Amino acid sequence: MKLASYADGSRDGHLVVVSRDLTQAHYATGIATRLQQVLDDWGFVAPQLEDLAVQLNHGKLRHAFAFEPAKCVAPLPRAYGWAVACADGGVRRDAGHFANPHQPLRAPARAEPALAAITGDLNAASDAAAALDALRLLTFAVDWRLDDETIATQAAPLAVTPDELGDAWAAGRLQARLVALHNGAKLEPRDVAAAPGDALARLARLRALRAGQVAGVALGTLDVPLAAGDSLHLDLKTAAGHSLFGALDLDIAPPPLA
Known part of the structure; x- marks a missing residue:
């Protein structure tokens, strides 16, 4: 659903x-x-x-x-926690507050997209298989980072049960295509893969997770130079071009008047 x-x-x-x-x-x-x-x-x-x-x-x-x-806000605007499992093996923890899919940004920042896994209760030291059993919903999120600090986290409109993902979901792994438009111009699409069970198990290694906590699997930094007044459209799609979680649309505040 x-x-x-x-x-x-x-x-x-x-x-x-x-x-x-x-x-x-x-x-x-x-x-x-x-x-x-x-x-x-x-x-x-x-x-x-x-x-x-x-x-x-x-x-x-x-x-x-x-x-x-x-008309959407984030599916779960006030999560019990948000942590991103990074490609280097580290975990970055931030507040579990998600901005809506169309909320403007006050200043240019670096876009770091992630697959976001919303969990049910998960015991400490659970393995990836148990974490997948506790996985409830998936969505798409972007951390906006400035000087290595997360200044906002934006979530796509839809939270989706894995069974709704069709061929994009197999053996506990999402395979999708990250599509981006910068000021209306289409950037080169990027194929991405993510295993949310592994990310949830990593977060639960030392402590239990509570229903409503969200684990992100980093999908790599979006290498787009952003400036005041720019717009950015991001979407995770199937190979056939169908949106999985709805799009994120961001307008960066225009430069101040002279």
């Missing part, structure tokens, strides 16, 4: 279920209003949301409406 959180004036947004083709959505009211509620009681709540998703995909929900990514 595909889930999103619509902006409603609250800190966490309102949970919606999104159709497989990303055209329709339906509020999850009556089942859960926030994604954290789902993570806290996954075994009971998730099957109800799956039933709702099936009905939505078959056009059987009378109160479905057109899905608008521009």
Whole structure:
């Protein structure tokens, strides 16, 4: 299933279920209003949301409406933690606060995309297989870093169960294509791969993880020189060109008037 959180004036947004083709959505009211509620009681709540998703995909929900990514906040705006497993084997920990998919940035920064794995409860010292069992949802995130400090972390509109990823997901591993537009010009696509079970197990090596914690698998720095007034569009897509988690669109604040 595909889930999103619509902006409603609250800190966490309102949970919606999104159709497989990303055209329709339906509020999850009556089942859960926030994604954290789902993570806290996954075994009971998730099957109800799956039933709702099936009905939505078959056009059987009378109160479905057109899905608008521009109305989304991050799927889980206030996670219990955010840590990125870097390619060099290190782990970078930051606050688990995720900006919405279209939130402007105040200054140019370095874009470091990551596959973000949202976990259920996971015991300390769990191996990668146990971590995959605890994996609940995946999304796409970007750390914006300036002078080696993360100044913002932005999340894509959709959080998706692995079974929704089709051929892009096999043996606990995501294979996708990172597509970027810089000021409207398409950059060379990059094939990426990520194993979120390994990242979750690394984070759980010394301590248990709580439902709602997020582990990122770094996908490499995006080598694009950004300047004030620029725009950047990022998307993780299948080989066939289908968006997996919805796009991130960033506008960098224009230079100040002289």
